[in-house]
Amino acid sequence: MKIAVIGTGYVGLVTGVALSEVGHTVTCIDVDPEKVEKLSHGIPTIYEPGLEELIKKNIGQGRLFFTSEHRTGLKEASVIYIAVGTPQRKDGSANLDYVEHAALDIAANIDRDTIIVIKSTVPVGTNFHIKNLINKNTKNGIRVKIASNPEFLREGSAVKDTFHGDRIVIGSEDRETADVLAEVNKPFEMPIIKTDISSAEMIKYASNAFLATKISFINEIANICESLGANVEEVAKGMGLDHRIGPDFLKAGIGYGGSCFPKDTNALVQLAGNANHEFNLLKSVIEVNNKQQILLLDKIMTRFGDISGKRVAVLGLAFKPNTDDLRESPALVMIPKLAALGANVIAYDPIAVSNAKRQLGTEIEYTEDLHSALNNADFTVIITDWPDVKKIGLTVFNKLMKTAIVFDGRNCFDLSDVRQSEIEYYSVGRPDQA
Ligand code: UGA
Numbered sequence: 001m002k003i004a005v006i007g008t009g010y011v012g013l014v015t016g017v018a019l020s021e022v023g024h025t026v027t028c029i030d031v032d033p034e035k036v037e038k039l040s041h042g043i044p045t046i047y048e049p050g051l052e053e054l055i056k057k058n059i060g061q062g063r064l065f066f067t068s069e070h071r072t073g074l075k076e077a078s079v080i081y082i083a084v085g086t087p088q089r090k091d092g093s094a095n096l097d098y099v100e101h102a103a104l105d106i107a108a109n110i111d112r113d114t115i116i117v118i119k120s121t122v123p124v125g126t127n128f129h130i131k132n133l134i135n136k137n138t139k140n141g142i143r144v145k146i147a148s149n150p151e152f153l154r155e156g157s158a159v160k161d162t163f164h165g166d167r168i169v170i171g172s173e174d175r176e177t178a179d180v181l182a183e184v185n186k187p188f189e190m191p192i193i194k195t196d197i198s199s200a201e202m203i204k205y206a207s208n209a210f211l212a213t214k215i216s217f218i219n220e221i222a223n224i225c226e227s228l229g230a231n232v233e234e235v236a237k238g239m240g241l242d243h244r245i246g247p248d249f250l251k252a253g254i255g256y257g258g259s260c261f262p263k264d265t266n267a268l269v270q271l272a273g274n275a276n277h278e279f280n281l282l283k284s285v286i287e288v289n290n291k292q293q294i295l296l297l298d299k300i301m302t303r304f305g306d307i308s309g310k311r312v313a314v315l316g317l318a319f320k321p322n323t324d325d326l327r328e329s330p331a332l333v334m335i336p337k338l339a340a341l342g343a344n345v346i347a348y349d350p351i352a353v354s355n356a357k358r359q360l361g362t363e364i365e366y367t368e369d370l371h372s373a374l375n376n377a378d379f380t381v382i383i384t385d386w387p388d389v390k391k392i393g394l395t396v397f398n399k400l401m402k403t404a405i406v407f408d409g410r411n412c413f414d415l416s417d418v419r420q421s422e423i424e425y426y427s428v429g430r431p432d433q434a
Contacts, residue, residue, distance in 0.1 A: 147181055
């Protein structure tokens, strides 16, 4: 089938590439000609394991194209995906400007009746609004059908999640549209849920809100464990074996970040408010997360009293491993606070340094070399559980740091290993090893 995808961010690019990999002919459209130029030459614009190979392969096999021209990109497409950003507005609601622009570009350029699929995370009701917007602006009586097909991929494992996800959700107005999209998605060999549009839109928000709730729940349990001398990892293991609870998303730490959970939880609170529902549970989830990001700093201040002039190695800038994305990363909260308290920060990340410089400025030191970050440091703060940090070997802290004091926001190390080492160690929801 001939498919067009508007937007080449995480969702759009991975969707377009995956659809071409399963045999469709796909043109990805982006307004940024620089991105298009790179992608056309097989150079990925985001870091995502496995993506580069797939882009190169499918360009080579003549199934994947990139353009910044809507007229060319939308020509002869039977299905058009909208996968542009829906960033957070100041009041917490989702900003639909990019989705509306995409809709108007579609209306101005399609040459046949088409199915429009909204992949972007949008508030309930948006699909109908977009359908009306397009149909009001098309020429020659062309009409579109609309479908909601929310995305569940995670950054850092986007390619894997796209091919081995748990389900595909298709919300449509009629059976015929659902059947066409089920056919498009058949090669992914995943359970397909066909439902109405509003429910599909809500499935996305409810899923992200539930996952964020699991994280804030375990973080609260972690904080209580600390006061009572229990170990949150043992607690999570014991809870997770109950299949009704499940082991995933029960990893306590410095709080969730990224481009989705913070934005989508706020948007759902707004959406509920618009429907006269006070979503108190979700408001608490957000509050717990905001607090969680500074609890580690409280520990640092309790330990030192004053950190001015101290050299601090901050390990990890990205909001999670395997991505160079810093959006809503706890590093963006922690580092400015450490610097404001007079600490000399040296921040390590294997791939996110250039993004970090844009957001955190050049007043702190950066390095892509883990060992040089630790050199002569007074203490270390772990923000991202990068594999090389987890594998570091605890003796390295003793060898390189001035004083081997580690505040671990991601519980990277086994307490039994820590006990055998000579480091002073503080983690989340587990007894301190001082
Ligand atoms: C999340 C969802 O997991 C995806 O299903 C969804 O498609 C995506 O949002 C989206 O809406 O686009 P993502 O933000 O890429 O994916 O990353 P996650 O792996 O879910 O991690 C989010 C944050 O939660 C990270 O900061 C991570 O460190 C934190 N986290 C995750 C925890 O603190 N504990 C956990 O147990 C799991």
